[in-house]
Structures are given as C-alpha cells and as structure tokens.
Amino acid sequence: MLLLDRNGAATDGWTRTEGAAIGNLSRALVGFDALPEALAQLAPDQQIGVLISNALAVSELEPFLPRLSLIAIGFPAFADGRGFSQAKAIRRAGFTGSLRASGPLIPDQFDYALACGFDEIELPDTSADRQTVLQWQQARGRLSQTYQRGYRRDGNILDRRRLARTASGSTAP
Amino acid sequence: MYRYDEFDERFVRERVGQFRDQVARRLDGSLTEDEFKPLRLKNGVYLQLHAYMLRIAIPYGTLSARQLRQLALIGERYDRGYGHFTTRQNLQFNWPQLRDVPAILDLLADVEMHCIQTSGNCIRNVTADHFAGVAQDEIEDPRAVCELIRQWSTAHPEFSYLPRKFKIAATGAQHDRAVIKAHDIGIRILKHPQSGEIGYEISVGGGLGRTPMIGKVVRDFLPKTDLLAYLEAVMRVYNLEGRRDNKYKARVKILVHEIGTDEFRRRVEAEFAKLDGPSVNADPEELARIESYFTPPAYQSLPEDSQALAVAKAANPDFARWVDTNLTPHRVPGYSAVTISLKPVGLAPGDATSEQMRLVADLAERYSFDELRVTHAQNLVLPHVRKDDLFAIWQALVPVGLATANLGLITDIIACPGLDYCALATARSIPIAQAIAQRFADVERQASIGELNIKISGCINACGHHHVGHIGVLGLEKRGIESYQITLGGEATENASIGEILGPGLPAEEVPNAIEAIVGVYERHRHDGERFIETVKRVGLVPFKTAFKELADAVA
Numbered sequence: 001m002l003l004l005d006r007n008g009a010a011t012d013g014w015t016r017t018e019g020a021a022i023g024n025l026s027r028a029l030v031g032f033d034a035l036p037e038a039l040a041q042l043a044p045d046q047q048i049g050v051l052i053s054n055a056l057a058v059s060e061l062e063p064f065l066p067r068l069s070l071i072a073i074g075f076p077a078f079a080d081g082r083g084f085s086q087a088k089a090i091r092r093a094g095f096t097g098s099l100r101a102s103g104p105l106i107p108d109q110f111d112y113a114l115a116c117g118f119d120e121i122e123l124p125d126t127s128a129d130r131q132t133v134l135q136w137q138q139a140r141g142r143l144s145q146t147y148q149r150g151y152r153r154d155g156n157i158l159d160r161r162r163l164a165r166t167a168s169g170s171t172a173p
Numbered sequence: 174m175y176r177y178d179e180f181d182e183r184f185v186r187e188r189v190g191q192f193r194d195q196v197a198r199r200l201d202g203s204l205t206e207d208e209f210k211p212l213r214l215k216n217g218v219y220l221q222l223h224a225y226m227l228r229i230a231i232p233y234g235t236l237s238a239r240q241l242r243q244l245a246l247i248g249e250r251y252d253r254g255y256g257h258f259t260t261r262q263n264l265q266f267n268w269p270q271l272r273d274v275p276a277i278l279d280l281l282a283d284v285e286m287h288c289i290q291t292s293g294n295c296i297r298n299v300t301a302d303h304f305a306g307v308a309q310d311e312i313e314d315p316r317a318v319c320e321l322i323r324q325w326s327t328a329h330p331e332f333s334y335l336p337r338k339f340k341i342a343a344t345g346a347q348h349d350r351a352v353i354k355a356h357d358i359g360i361r362i363l364k365h366p367q368s369g370e371i372g373y374e375i376s377v378g379g380g381l382g383r384t385p386m387i388g389k390v391v392r393d394f395l396p397k398t399d400l401l402a403y404l405e406a407v408m409r410v411y412n413l414e415g416r417r418d419n420k421y422k423a424r425v426k427i428l429v430h431e432i433g434t435d436e437f438r439r440r441v442e443a444e445f446a447k448l449d450g451p452s453v454n455a456d457p458e459e460l461a462r463i464e465s466y467f468t469p470p471a472y473q474s475l476p477e478d479s480q481a482l483a484v485a486k487a488a489n490p491d492f493a494r495w496v497d498t499n500l501t502p503h504r505v506p507g508y509s510a511v512t513i514s515l516k517p518v519g520l521a522p523g524d525a526t527s528e529q530m531r532l533v534a535d536l537a538e539r540y541s542f543d544e545l546r547v548t549h550a551q552n553l554v555l556p557h558v559r560k561d562d563l564f565a566i567w568q569a570l571v572p573v574g575l576a577t578a579n580l581g582l583i584t585d586i587i588a589c590p591g592l593d594y595c596a597l598a599t600a601r602s603i604p605i606a607q608a609i610a611q612r613f614a615d616v617e618r619q620a621s622i623g624e625l626n627i628k629i630s631g632c633i634n635a636c637g638h639h640h641v642g643h644i645g646v647l648g649l650e651k652r653g654i655e656s657y658q659i660t661l662g663g664e665a666t667e668n669a670s671i672g673e674i675l676g677p678g679l680p681a682e683e684v685p686n687a688i689e690a691i692v693g694v695y696e697r698h699r700h701d702g703e704r705f706i707e708t709v710k711r712v713g714l715v716p717f718k719t720a721f722k723e724l725a726d727a728v729a
Contacts (some may be wrong), residue, residue, distance in 0.1 A: 013338075014694075045644070047713060078208065078334070079211055079294070079334050080334065080417060081332070081333065081334025081335060081412055082412060082413055082417075084330065084331045084332075084334065084412070085331055085409050085412045085413045086413070088331055088409070089409075092447065106204065106208050107198075108191075108195065108212060109334075111330065112330040112331070112333060113330075115330035115331075116330050116331050118428055130202065130203050130204070130205070131204075132202055135198065135203060138194075140193070142187060142188060142190065142191045143184065143187050143188065143191060143328055144183070144590070145180060145184065146184070146328050146330070147181065147184075147324040147325055147328075147454055148325060148329055148330060148331075149401075149454070149455070150405075150449070150452040150453040151330050151331070153330070157180040157184070157324070158183075158455055158456070158459055160180065161178070161180065161459060161462070162456055162459070163459070165458055166464075
C-alpha cells in the first residue's frame, strides 16, 4: 500500500479495524456499517474515519460528517468515476477533514481527484509497484490550467479570462 | 470562427505532451493495457480490425480552409491519402501508425485542432446544426454555446470517468438538423413564450445503439446564464446513478427510462438547487467573448436572384440539376449554402481524398469567407456562397468528382465504416451503400423519388443512425452469414421517431431489391408532391410489409 498526497509519499496514521472495535486506537478507520457503534465508543482523544463504498448516497453519510476526521472512498476500479462526484458532494456538505481515494487509481487522475476535493490517494501495491511516486508527482499539473469553475484548483481559465477582462477594462475578446 | 486564445493554445499543447507521456508509460510498462486504453481512447485512438484508427474532433462541424488543408496533409503523410467524415461531424483516419500519433497531434495543434474526447466514457465532441448561422429558421447561432460546452467538458475533473460515452448536440433553429433527440443531451435554443428572452430547452436520454430512445424534455426553459450549472447537475446525477453493471445499459437513456422522466427531472432539479450556480457558470461576458467569434461575415448587399446563375442554368442542365438539388436557402439575399456531396455513386460515403480536401479548402477560402462545415450526413458545406459564384464552384468540383447532385436523395446514404474497417461491426456497410447507389444511379429516377434518407449501420451500435432513417438498414451476422434487417419510418428531425422492422433479415445481395420494393409501394401510393416519409406516415406500414414479405418469401 502506498499513500500519496499532493507533496508525494505520505505516512498513513490510520488503522483499519474489524467491525466497531476501535479499542484505544488514536486514529481508527471503520466501515460505514460499524460507524454508529464506533462513534458511540469514541473517547475524547480518539479520531475516527470511515471507509465508504462508492455506491453510498452521500445523504446517508451527512449526519455523521461533523464527527469524522477522515473519509476514505473506495474505488473498485480506476474507470469507475462515482467517487469523484461523491467527493464533490461531501465537500459541499461542509466536510473539512481528510478525504482519501482508496483504490487502483492512475496518475492521470491525480489532478482530477484533488480538484474534486480529495487530499490523498491510497494505492494498492499492484498499482504502486508499477507507478512510482515520481510519476504521480509528474502527472500533477501536467495540464497547468483547465476550464471548469467551482473545483479545488487554482486559476481556472474562465477566471483568468475574467481577470484579464477586468485588468483591461474591456469586454472585447 | 472561434480562434484559440493563449489559454486554449497552451491547453492543447500540454494535452499533446500529456499523451506523449502516457504512450511512454505504456511502453515502459508503468501503465497496463487496461489502464492505457481509456487514455488513448480519450485521445481518439482506436484499435480497429486492421490498424489503429484516429478520430479527429471537428467541434460543431466548423472548419477553416487552413484546417482542412492540414487534414489533407496528415492524410497524405500518415495515412493513405484520404479521410472519412463521420456521423458526428468528425474525421477519421483509418491507417495511421501508433508511433506517429503524437506527431499528428502536433500538426493538429498547429491549426487549433485536436482529438480530445472523440472517444471514451466521457463527454464527446459537441455537434450542431451544420447550417448554424446560415439557416433562415434560426433564432440564434448554436456554435457559441457549443464552444462553451466544448471547453467546459474538456478534461473535466469529475466527469471524465462516466458510466458510458455522453453526446451533446445543439440547434438554434426550428427545424432540427442536428438530431438532438437522439443525443444524451439535446439543446434547443428558443425564445421564452412570454418574456421573449432567449434560453435553452434541454432534452435528456436520447440515443440510438441497441436500445434506441428519443430524448425527453427535462427543462422547458433554462436561462442562458445557468447552463453550466444545470449541465453539472445532469452529469452528477448520471455519474452517480447511471448503471455500471452492464455496459449495454449504462447510457443515461437507460437511467431516464428506468426511473422515469419525472423522477430524473426531480433529481436533477434537486441537485441544481443545491449547486452554487454563480461559482460554476460562465460569466455572460465569457459567452459574449465566444459569441463575438461567430458574428456574421461581411456579406455584400446583393439582389436575391442572380442573373449569372439563371444564364448558366439555362445553358447547362447538369449544373441546373446540381443547383436545384444541393443548395439550401441562406438568410442573406443573394447567398446560398452549398452542400458538396461526398456520396458519388460507387464510392464509400463520407470519404474524401487529400486532393479533394485541398480543392474544397481553396473554394472555401475564395468563395465562402474561409469557412466550411461537416454535416452529420457525411457531406461538406460551403455555407456562404454568392449565387453569382455557383457556376465557377461547380466547374471546379466536377473534375475531382465532387459535383454529385444528390443532397437528401436516395443515393445520399449515411453509412458507418462497417466490417471493412471496424472492430465492432458484424456486417459490411459500405458495399451495401454502394450497391443501393448503383441501383438508383439514374438521376431522373432519383429526382422523381425525391427526399429519402437511407441510413446503414454495420452493427447494433448504430453509428450509421439506421433507427432514424426513413429506410434503415442494419447489418447483423447470423450463423456466419451477413443478414440485413430493414426498418421503415424513422425520422431524424424535430419529429424524431424510431423506424419499425419490416420483416426477416435479408442477404446482402437482396437489399437493393428490398429498397426497390419499398420505393415501388411509395410510388404507387403517394399523393401529388408528397414526400416519402409523409406517405409512410399516412398509409402506415402494412402495404410496405406486404411487398417486403413477397420479396422475403421468394428469397427464403
């Protein structure tokens, strides 16, 4: 398993648990089904994260958001893009903790994942063995500017054009 | 025409660099073939029966002379001297080498073109009415909104790994020439009935393929400023809820069908209401910036009728026939839109040689304000031609085999590449089109039959739009033998409808006879001046089925 964030390889401080048995783990990652029970046991110095399927409706997760420090969204395959929309909806619902994409993503999706609100990627070894941390870093920003507004990316093209219009004080192309 | 600014230019160049890097990572094993496949598809690279195929985007079907010349050059240097125009207004090269693709992408970028998202499970090249900006029945040129959508849908962070491909088409006219009801999203520009404000009617869930469906209107009127937020809402509902368990049920049309139009609309509106529209939408100034590229060219003030044209027609019956067949009325007096048919009898529909492309580019530059269009019916258009110049244009077209007078006639056949090229095909399409065209080659006969759209697909995926052909031909494979199913009564217009199957499949050599039989029924039943499709709608399928059965029984 390789954990990546926007700065490169990262250390995973989270421990997955069986069911709701979070014991005295400082950072426990539980499945969605076990979440209510795990939250009931939560001690003040503990943090809890949840691993969700990409078929889960975000509305079901929403009541728990204020008490979660990490949400890991499972990507069963890199071509299954539901997780991107879930991430976007989770951020819109006000979640400020860490958002993790967990599955065999490819470096060419790194920017997309970050733009949709993810902070980190958890890659299985079968992917990490082929795709180096360097490749993931090189894939970041390969398209330096893109067109969509409303995503977590600096300087989209439409806003830059707006800036240029404002600077020139004109609406002409 | 739209021109790239510094941002568009940089984007396309970086995208070429990204693809080069993707190819390199595939070659060194970093990417598996499964991982690489969607990446190459999103750059238009298919692996076909005999070779790679490269599909080049021609956004909303508009091209300049310089761009067409570049396509001619690419065809000569990297292919076999010709290209194939498709039913989605794109151009395909059938024989490029994979190693040459990055160099081709560089050449395309030099003329503000690309192959981005011409394939793959993403939002595809946006298509439009090929008479945009020209048609007399147009409320507003749809190409500006198409360009806005092209940019917005390009490398979209959230919607690049959809359940399935996603096609958007737009028209600004009353008469639908863009087949918008057979698209995942169809956009029709209209005036609000009360306020007169211009906005969009949005249809969702049309599509052909193995489960043909006509799009349903989900929004009667969408204000222009809300477009991107509304599209985002539609795409998010689809991305989250579209089926991923079965690729044949993964298009948005199946979702709309399964949950119902009202429920789909409710979900989209709920998502749209939650969206922060102003943070998503383009500024009105941005749309205005794009619109400024589509302002009308500097037309001359001319009389409606051309004396020179009348004289040339009177002296030359072949020219007169071409004028009477291949012109479309232009909104400006003294001008006409000219369709250059890529359907000469006996050749592959939609193919053009590099030599032909260069000649058409020259004509566009000289006579049509440097502009051309590609139609979904696989023809080319010179959109703004002075009637005074028509004879000179025709004279230039004749020697290169581009003066076929058959726009909308029985030999103006849409056909997919079929089993001659395509890895998905179950039967040949091009030879069937050629055989039908040969059968009806007589120009008098074609004129007397009048408007009749034949559309041929070589497999159930329906790239040849057979479902919406007046006569549709679908090539299947039964026990190792090609078998052709004939449908009747489809329409691709604002009255879009799906054709009905006439009877059992026929062997290839019987298809022209079947068409002949169908045409015979029409000729016996038609009222004076009645078009083929009107007769079919009036008399119904029964007499056609009877004639078809006689033929099928004789074969069996």
